[in-house]
Amino acid sequence: MKPGTRSIIDVDNLTASYGENVIFRDVSFQVFKGEILVILGGSGCGKSTLLKHMFGLNRPASGRVLINGIDVSTNDENELAHLRRNIGVLFQSGALFGSMTLAENVSLPLETYTDLPLEMIERIVRMKLSLVGLAGYENYLPSELSGGMKKRAGLARAMALDPTVLFFDEPSAGLDPITSAGLDNLMKKINRGLGTTMVVVTHELDSIFSIADRVIMLDKDSKSIIATGDPRDLKESSQDPRVRNFFLRNPEGK
Amino acid sequence: MKLENPIDDCQVSCAEKDGNDLLLSISGSLSLPNLLSVKSRFQSIMSERNPGKITLDLADITYVDSAGVLSLLQLELNAARKSIPVYFVNVSAEARNIMDLIDRSTVLDKSTPVEKNELTPFEQVGEASLKVAEDFTSITIFLGDLLLALSQALLHPAGIRWKDFFFYVKRAGVDGLPIVALLSFLLGLIIAFMSSLQLKQFGANVYVASLVGFGMVRELGPILTAIIIAGRSGSAFAAEIGTMKVNEEVDALVTMGFNPTRFLALPKVLAAMLVVPILTLYSDVFGILGGLMVGVMGFDLTAFSYLQQTVKSIDIFDVVTSLVKSVLFAVLIAGIGCQRGFRVKGGAESVGLYTTSAVVAGLFLIIIADSLFAIILYYVH
Numbered sequence: 001m002k003p004g005t006r007s008i009i010d011v012d013n014l015t016a017s018y019g020e021n022v023i024f025r026d027v028s029f030q031v032f033k034g035e036i037l038v039i040l041g042g043s044g045c046g047k048s049t050l051l052k053h054m055f056g057l058n059r060p061a062s063g064r065v066l067i068n069g070i071d072v073s074t075n076d077e078n079e080l081a082h083l084r085r086n087i088g089v090l091f092q093s094g095a096l097f098g099s100m101t102l103a104e105n106v107s108l109p110l111e112t113y114t115d116l117p118l119e120m121i122e123r124i125v126r127m128k129l130s131l132v133g134l135a136g137y138e139n140y141l142p143s144e145l146s147g148g149m150k151k152r153a154g155l156a157r158a159m160a161l162d163p164t165v166l167f168f169d170e171p172s173a174g175l176d177p178i179t180s181a182g183l184d185n186l187m188k189k190i191n192r193g194l195g196t197t198m199v200v201v202t203h204e205l206d207s208i209f210s211i212a213d214r215v216i217m218l219d220k221d222s223k224s225i226i227a228t229g230d231p232r233d234l235k236e237s238s239q240d241p242r243v244r245n246f247f248l249r250n251p252e253g254k
Numbered sequence: 255m256k257l258e259n260p261i262d263d264c265q266v267s268c269a270e271k272d273g274n275d276l277l278l279s280i281s282g283s284l285s286l287p288n289l290l291s292v293k294s295r296f297q298s299i300m301s302e303r304n305p306g307k308i309t310l311d312l313a314d315i316t317y318v319d320s321a322g323v324l325s326l327l328q329l330e331l332n333a334a335r336k337s338i339p340v341y342f343v344n345v346s347a348e349a350r351n352i353m354d355l356i357d358r359s360t361v362l363d364k365s366t367p368v369e370k371n372e373l374t375p376f377e378q379v380g381e382a383s384l385k386v387a388e389d390f391t392s393i394t395i396f397l398g399d400l401l402l403a404l405s406q407a408l409l410h411p412a413g414i415r416w417k418d419f420f421f422y423v424k425r426a427g428v429d430g431l432p433i434v435a436l437l438s439f440l441l442g443l444i445i446a447f448m449s450s451l452q453l454k455q456f457g458a459n460v461y462v463a464s465l466v467g468f469g470m471v472r473e474l475g476p477i478l479t480a481i482i483i484a485g486r487s488g489s490a491f492a493a494e495i496g497t498m499k500v501n502e503e504v505d506a507l508v509t510m511g512f513n514p515t516r517f518l519a520l521p522k523v524l525a526a527m528l529v530v531p532i533l534t535l536y537s538d539v540f541g542i543l544g545g546l547m548v549g550v551m552g553f554d555l556t557a558f559s560y561l562q563q564t565v566k567s568i569d570i571f572d573v574v575t576s577l578v579k580s581v582l583f584a585v586l587i588a589g590i591g592c593q594r595g596f597r598v599k600g601g602a603e604s605v606g607l608y609t610t611s612a613v614v615a616g617l618f619l620i621i622i623a624d625s626l627f628a629i630i631l632y633y634v635h
Contacts, residue, residue, distance in 0.1 A: 098601035098602055098603050114286060114290075116290055117290075120289070120290075120293065124321055124324060127320060127321075127324050128320075130356075130357045131320070131356070131357075135357070142601075143601060159320075162285060162319035162320055162321055189355065190355070193354065194319070194320060194351070194355065195351070
């Protein structure tokens with residue numbers, strides 16, 4: 001499915017701070033339905049902070065984030081339930097519950113949020129696991145899996161309720177190049193197949209070029225977005241030395 | 255809170271088309287929140303109409319997700335079992351993409367059976383014995399390691415991590431003083447009350463002081479302190495080392511050439527050996543103060559006569575043995591706390607398990623050691 005032009009997430013003059021320390025100021029952008037948007041930037045520029053604000057884990061100092069028109073820091077129980085049903089998050093190391101099998105991990109949201117009979121839930125769980133290439137691993141514990149498998153299982157859990165938006169926090173961190181490329185392909189397959197919008201934080205250049213429809217680049221010093229667009233265009237024709245340095249792997253100042 | 259679809263629900267309308275060919279038109283949102291109603295609608299149609307052929311018209315679907323497609327595939331499979339062919343018409347690009355994504359064979363297969371390995375009682379006994387033996391071995395190894403570290407520390411005191419030592423002296427000792435003091439005071443108060451009920455009958459109120467003093471110094475002071483330290487610090491040691499184990503910090507120490515027992519356990523054990531006897535003395539004092547308060551306010555004893563009676567009843571030998579005992583308790587509590595911490599494997603659950611185990615095993619060892627002491631002292635005295 002081609003990315004549409006209807007925005008699904010609106011970030012509106014978002015300012016984030018930890019105490020007095022402002023991470024970024026007045027950041028505004030949109031995520032369009034069906035696209036893969038990559039947030040990039042050097043370490044400490046607030047990529048992960050921005051992501052946490054986008055799915056409502058952190059509260060903004062000012063400004064707001066709307067997903068499908070719902071403010072993510074709303075206090076309305078009904079709105080929050082809709083919001084949560086519509087988003088899934090893959091954390092950096094999978095964040096699977098260590099005491100539960102993969103099937104239990106994936107079925108947890110299904111059992112909590114739906115009235116479906118167990119047999120149906122089991123089927124959905126099996127479908128999700130086979131979608132991420134883990135068919136047959138239903139009864140494994142997370143501790144019995146490799147890093148890449150844990151991430152894929154985390155993705156299956158994030159997709160349990162068929163969310164319209166998926167967030168990824170450094171999906172390729174700690175993976176070997178082949179596993180990492182496999183995960184990229186999986187993300188693309190799910191994005192094209194299910195039409196799920198994806199917001200990804202990463203700084204792996206290979207990943208960025210293979211998955212991103214669009215990138216936004218944050219900068220630590222200016223505390224704002226310094227570039228938006230197709231990564232290939234940015235690499236070729238950006239006038240900003242900070243952006244070029246990032247794509248050419250140039251240490252700063254050289 | 256259960257899911258409900260904000261947009262619209264899913265309708266399945268049904269029309270006969272020449273004979274028993276069935277045309278099902280699905281409209282609306284074929285997605286997870288509507289799955290249950292769609293599924294039961296399919297089932298009732300299948301059983302009521304008993305069609306010869308099903309055509310599914312998907313033209314009016316506004317939204318479809320993978321769970322929705324799954325329900326369609328399941329209908330297809332159920333129909334196939336009754337040899338009814340199913341045809342999909344007007345399939346949107348979205349639905350087609352999702353159908354391609356789902357691997358039918360793995361989804362619709364029977365579920366992978368859970369491997370159950372239930373043990374026979376015989377095997378359970380064996381398993382438990384092996385576990386006890388393994389536990390014993392690991393404690394013995396750790397104890398040897400710890401004694402070695404202790405003796406090395408005595409020979410080279412500069413090698414001890416003094417900064418850590420003082421940190422744990424503060425954590426386990428200074429920070430633990432208020433709760434030890436409060437509980438000992440209340441315990442002294444309770445003993446004084448309880449014993450006075452009996453002693454009053456004989457007009458022997460002054461012996462309340464002897465009972466409280468003797469009881470606190472000989473048994474209750476060391477035991478109470480040890481129990482509080484086991485709960486406060488034994489558990490903390492286990493959780494701390496356990497979390498370090500999970501984070502591979504212990505492995506990092508080993509690769510950098512540190513002995514984890516000496517690096518992590520020794521400062522904790524030494525700190526406990528210093529603070530537990532001191533806290534025990536405090537506990538004795540506060541227990542006696544609790545008794546004093548009851549004696550002075552409740553039974554018209556003067557503070558002087560109460561204290562005189564207390565001093566008379568306590569032997570210096572009792573004080574020394576109780577301190578020796580509390581040093582042993584300290585080694586047991588801190589040692590078992592650290593040992594359990596080192597045994598943590600896996601994740602958060604394991605940390606919880608071994609923290610609990612540190613406290614339970616600590617309490618158990620305290621009581622065993624105390625009983626042994628009581629027997630030995632009986633013969634020594």
